[in-house]
Amino acid sequence: MNNLINRYVYDVTRRLKEEQRAEIDKELRAHIYDMLNGNESEENIKKVLTNLGSPAKLASNYKEPRYLIGPELFDDYVSVLKVVLIVFGVIALISSLVRILTPEGNVFEITSDVIFGSIVGSLFAAFGVTTLVFGILEYRHVKLRPEFKVESLPQIPKTPSKTNLRVETIIEMILSIVFGGLFIWVLLVNYVDLNINFDTVQFQYIGAVLNKDLMYIFVPLFAMFIVIDNIIRAFKLKQGGYSTKLLITYTVTEIMSALVFSLIFLQPNIVVPEYIDALKISTGNPNVLDSVMWVFRSIIIVIWIAVTVEQTILWYKKLNQKQ
Amino acid sequence: MTYSIIEIRGDHMDQKAIIANLLVELKRGTQTLAVLSLFKDKQYGYSLLQALEERDIPLEAGTLYPMLRRLETQGILTSEWDTEESRPRKFYSLSVFGQEAYLSLKEAYFKMHKDLMALLKEDTHE
Numbered sequence: 500m501n502n503l504i505n506r507y508v509y510d511v512t513r514r515l516k517e518e519q520r521a522e523i524d525k526e527l528r529a530h531i532y533d534m535l536n537g538n539e540s541e542e543n544i545k546k547v548l549t550n551l552g553s554p555a556k557l558a559s560n561y562k563e564p565r566y567l568i569g570p571e572l573f574d575d576y577v578s579v580l581k582v583v584l585i586v587f588g589v590i591a592l593i594s595s596l597v598r599i600l601t602p603e604g605n606v607f608e609i610t611s612d613v614i615f616g617s618i619v620g621s622l623f624a625a626f627g628v629t630t631l632v633f634g635i636l637e638y639r640h641v642k643l644r645p646e647f648k649v650e651s652l653p654q655i656p657k658t659p660s661k662t663n664l665r666v667e668t669i670i671e672m673i674l675s676i677v678f679g680g681l682f683i684w685v686l687l688v689n690y691v692d693l694n695i696n697f698d699t700v701q702f703q704y705i706g707a708v709l710n711k712d713l714m715y716i717f718v719p720l721f722a723m724f725i726v727i728d729n730i731i732r733a734f735k736l737k738q739g740g741y742s743t744k745l746l747i748t749y750t751v752t753e754i755m756s757a758l759v760f761s762l763i764f765l766q767p768n769i770v771v772p773e774y775i776d777a778l779k780i781s782t783g784n785p786n787v788l789d790s791v792m793w794v795f796r797s798i799i800i801v802i803w804i805a806v807t808v809e810q811t812i813l814w815y816k817k818l819n820q821k822q
Numbered sequence: 823m824t825y826s827i828i829e830i831r832g833d834h835m836d837q838k839a840i841i842a843n844l845l846v847e848l849k850r851g852t853q854t855l856a857v858l859s860l861f862k863d864k865q866y867g868y869s870l871l872q873a874l875e876e877r878d879i880p881l882e883a884g885t886l887y888p889m890l891r892r893l894e895t896q897g898i899l900t901s902e903w904d905t906e907e908s909r910p911r912k913f914y915s916l917s918v919f920g921q922e923a924y925l926s927l928k929e930a931y932f933k934m935h936k937d938l939m940a941l942l943k944e945d946t947h948e
Binding site for chain 2: 523525526527529530532533534550551552556557560561
């Protein structure tokens with residue numbers, strides 16, 4: 500019944516690092532035969548192997564514990580995961596409801612597609628991205644083992660908040676990467692396939708919506724701003740808040756990115772002329788370009804308001820903290 | 823005797839299991855010391871197991887073998903394969919550094935034992 504011993508040793512060594520396997524294989528066999536004490540009956544082999552315990556546990560005793568996300572980060576991971584899952588779940592639910600309420604095909608088909616495709620898919624994506632971010636943080640943390648310094652303890656906030664800074668910042672990072680990435684993807688695809696049938700008008704347009712030359716300028720800049728934003732957030736995490744220098748950098752970045760967005764989307768040739776022509780025909784409105792530009796202008800105004808409000812709050816907090 | 827359920831981090835743990843865990847932790851630190859004390863001359867895994875059992879300090883084989891390997895990578899033990907007999911056997915002995923480590927541990931344990939005994943003797947809650 501040597502077969503049992505072979506199987507046992509294999510089940511232990513397959514869980515170990517390649518370079519340890521041969522040596523531990525030899526060691527373990529020697530130990531087992533010692534424990535058998537010359538009695539190699541099946542019964543005794545079974546007794547000895549049972550005594551040695553589960554191969555998984557024995558193998559784990561040979562290894563240092565390793566974590567994808569270690570105990571130090573785990574609580575933060577769970578808090579972030581909860582928020583990210585809720586945000587993604589709600590967005591997926593709303594977009595799914597819209598699709599269900601405006602069905603074009605079989606309702607059952609759409610419903611099952613929505614539940615298994617979009618909701619489950621987006622929840623898995625949310626889980627995956629969060630886990631990836633924390634996995635990287637854990638890896639960096641284990642590699643760097645930053646030394647604890649009393650000076651780097653966070654300031655106690657003037658207004659006590661329930662969420663902690665780390666959780667908040669990591670959620671911001673994940674959302675900015677995911678939605679920034681989605682926006683870039685939409686801009687790069689830059690393609691519509693419209694097919695509208697009114698009573699009187701038949702309208703079809705297939706092709707680009709936004710000016711490609713402008714997009715080739717905007718997309719790299721936008722991607723760069725996402726990267727810079729997240730580098731700033733990483734520093735914020737490390738320092739436990741905004742230092743004055745970091746906040747100045749953040750303010751400059753935000754104003755620059757709002758400026759770039761405004762400059763690009765206020766160009767009169769931002770929308771492809773063919774698309775405007777198609778819109779003119781379909782809507783019967785010769786001034787459709789004005790309406791489109793008005794939408795862009797509104798978006799830009801909202802962005803500037805958001806930037807102003809955020810910066811005002813941040814600077815207000817910062818200056819208050821100093822006093 | 824009845825055991826109530828205590829909630830720890832959402833897990834349900836029996837009080838009996840908690841005590842068993844505490845005992846395991848209490849023993850863990852002394853296991854290495856017990857093993858090192860047996861190295862007057864070279865030893866192999868099973869001889870150590872038997873020696874410990876004779877002295878009523880049973881250590882699981884699944885704990886001892888990985889421990890020997892760890893002590894070897896730390897340079898506390900050295901090893902050699904004896905291929906003279908019918909089956910190869912791995913013999914371990916204490917290195918010079920291991921001897922030094924053992925003496926430090928032993929000294930620390932004696933002090934700990936003395937201090938703890940004094941502490942435990944003055945306890946008033948029987």
